[in-house]
Amino acid sequence: MDTSKNRHIFFRTHISQIVQLTDEEFEQVLNCFTFRKYKKHQYITQQGEIGSHEHFVLKGIVKSSYTDPSGKEHILQLAMEEWWFSDINAFNNEQPATFNADCLEDTETYSISFENKEKLCAESKKMEYFFRKKYTSGNIALQKRVLALLSSSAGERYNQLLIQYPSLYKRVSKTIIAAYLGVSRETLSRLSSTG
Amino acid sequence: MDTSKNRHIFFRTHISQIVQLTDEEFEQVLNCFTFRKYKKHQYITQQGEIGSHEHFVLKGIVKSSYTDPSGKEHILQLAMEEWWFSDINAFNNEQPATFNADCLEDTETYSISFENKEKLCAESKKMEYFFRKKYTSGNIALQKRVLALLSSSAGERYNQLLIQYPSLYKRVSKTIIAAYLGVSRETLSRLSSTG
DNA sequence: TATTTTAATTGAGCTATATCACGGATTAAC
DNA sequence: GTTAATCCGTGATATAGCTCAATTAAAATA
DSSP states (O other): OOSHHHHHHHHHHHHHTTOOOOHHHHHHHHHHOEEEEEOTTOEEEOTTOSSOOEEEEEESOEEEEEEOTTSOEEEEEEEOTTOEEOOHHHHHHTOOOSSEEEESSOEEEEEEOHHHHHHHHHHOHHHHHHHHHHHHHHHHHHHHHHHHHHHOOHHHHHHHHHHHOHHHHHHSOHHHHHHHHTOOHHHHHHHHHHO | OOSHHHHHHHHHHHHHTTOOOOHHHHHHHHHHEEEEEEOTTOEEEOTTOSSOOEEEEEESOEEEEEEOTTSOEEEEEEEOTTOEEOOHHHHHHTOOOSSEEEESSOEEEEEEOHHHHHHHHHHOHHHHHHHHHHHHHHHHHHHHHHHHHHHOOHHHHHHHHHHHOHHHHHHSOHHHHHHHHTOOHHHHHHHHHHO
16 A cells, blocks of 8 residues: 555445445544554564454455464464454453464554454444444354364365465465465375366 | 243343343343244254344254255354354345254244344444444354364364363263264264273 | 575375274153 | 164274475575
8 A cells, every 4th residue: 555545545445335434434433543564574463462453454464373382383364455353352352362463475454452443433333333244254254164174175175265265375375375274285285286 | 941031131131241231221122032932953044044043042052053965064053041143144144044053952042133133233332332242252262163173183172172161061962062073973982981 | 696595296104083883872752 | 661763982994184204496585
């Protein structure tokens, strides 16, 4: 996003898919967010940190992952342009983060603190509605993911991903796609060559 | 729930953990829900049906599952007293249900249609807040489940379940617990005997 | 451009979990 | 209270996917 004006338009267009805001209302929303820029490989949050934010991706890709005690990384979300992400538990219950969030490309976000979000929702019925709907879509996506993990093989999950997010495949390394699918790098490699 | 009065108290207590309603406001809420009774084994919704509801469990257990083309059943949720459940996508996007919901015990619910929920939220800021918070907890639970499916073995997931919901274990058959965990019945049996 | 780092492929053997199959033990149904 | 259905444990075998290891290919970085 080259200019602040373009960012505003991008964000406002996103919101307007769910609620229509007046110019004043949109100003009020913007005042609750901070614009942030991150370099590729830079961390947005790290496991254990407190005071995490909820983020709207303007540009770039963010990987939200958990590294288990054995050192293996498990990916919860890959958030691209127009996606929201947060460590939902840490954010909403003001707990230490359980996940890392780091950037796979140079990334720009609008980010909001818990207090600002609650204040905004308390003051703006439209925005409370907006966030309720956003969490609804989040739930739907997670239910689908649980179902895929329960019922589909690695190969099936891989094909589903290719169909659902073809752009991901081009922008993200296979190592990361493997961790997202819950398969080893080697197995994924064999799946993509076979078919 | 033996009497209508007891049901009201149970439901109101549940809501009051998040928002405080006046008597009039609670009346307004109740008017949007319908009380329903189901027998053990009875279906609440079936895959493909339209017009699904969101349900609050007053009594009993409901199994929310998907049966894949090969006939294998995968369990998304086991909802007990004070839990909410719905086929979130079907409910919110007014789509045909992807899941079955059936009762593992005689069950009683308060159920709400999509229109009534939206009407209630539009009229009551408190209830919009309540439902936003409920979907927040739902998201947290689903993120945890995804993480468990990605990072834990069958045995670890089994132990986590025993710790988190000890009562489930007593009320539900092992076949069903296995389907919830994403493990075969036989493997679960071996896990519980070994340790 | 050269050099280092990181990513992807491929092979060989291993392990967790699935499947199939049976019999005894509960539980439900008539 | 007898019969039918379902639940649960256990053995034998099969297999999807993992791990370890070595090799090549492709990006970063200097």
